[in-house]
Amino acid sequence: MPKASSSKKQRSGARGKSGGRKNPSVAKPVAILAAVVAVALGAAFYLQRRADDKAAPAPAPSAHNTHSLISPQGWSKGNSLAKAVLVEFVDFQCGACAAASSRVANIARKHGSRLKIVFKHHPMQRAHGNAMIAARAAEAAGLQYRFWEMHDLLLQRQHEWAKVPDAQTLFLRYAAELRLNLARFRRDLWAKEVGDKIYRDIMEGQMAQVRSVPAFFLNGKPIPNSRDEFEFEQRIVDGIRSLQ
């Protein structure tokens, strides 16, 4: 008890001595904090913008000047020697991409002899948290010559993995279904070269001003997507004709 009362006395003494400091103004630290946060956010934003400018030094092209920017390299199907090259930018987690995949498969079946279809990744990471790992899974399967099989599986079962926190476990199951070497698949999933390949596609898409997915380009010319299968096919057929 005596100890406690002496402590109380000490505290009240301290209050008396530093009475001016006990009721400090809130306005000053709030103003300083606001300034510090503004400077920090400004610095972060400036650094981020500067890094983006360095990453994309070329000026943005017009929508009709994308031919030279979109390479015909990538996973392809159809006639690899065809004059007409349809490039598709796809995000595996996008519902419209899953819906469009059957239209593209149909076009490949009907017009594959006159057309080369090239796949490019364009994961919209801001909206789709599992899009990047799905792209990686497709590429990792591709390293074992099963890209298109994994591509189809990912789009068909999009509802299964799109919102799960650990998509990797599901993708390992898909890899097992495709009888891939699981140890290699797991290693390739996070391989630097796989990430680099996807980012090259993303950069190509950004240069070609891809703003939404799926995006289609026939020999560099943008082809608007359409939910109507016949209309979409007709646009492709018209494009192929104009090139012949």
Add this chain to the structure above:
Amino acid sequence: MSGNPWSIRVMVLAGFAGMVDSGYVGFHSLTGLLIPCGPAGGCDQVLNSPYSHLGGVSIAWFGFAFYLAVTAAGIFGLSGFRQVFRFSLIASLAAFLATLYLLYLQAFVLQAFCDYCLLSALLVFVILGAHLALRPWNRTPESA
């Protein structure tokens, strides 16, 4: 709490650096563009992994909130509101545990490291160290 203004200044500086670091990663996550990576080299693997977002929000923004809280605690502490360090100590301990988990994910699950995350981990350790030096749980007459 024994004065130790140097540790409060360290806390403010680390909090400021943390806000710039996490803000930079956070802004990048909004654009979805390639983030430049330094010697660690695994930024894209780490920052695009499923662990990089919580409820659709980049964890960089949670880090930003923590650094903002620490900077606020430091600035208010320098202005005489020393009791705020008790709360920022709890936040720092939580951030320390979260950092250990994120380091574990980078080392053993993703097997890739990101420079910005390593810098953030270092800043969390510095901030916790500054709190431990302040001993906010120890109510001494000068600080009460």
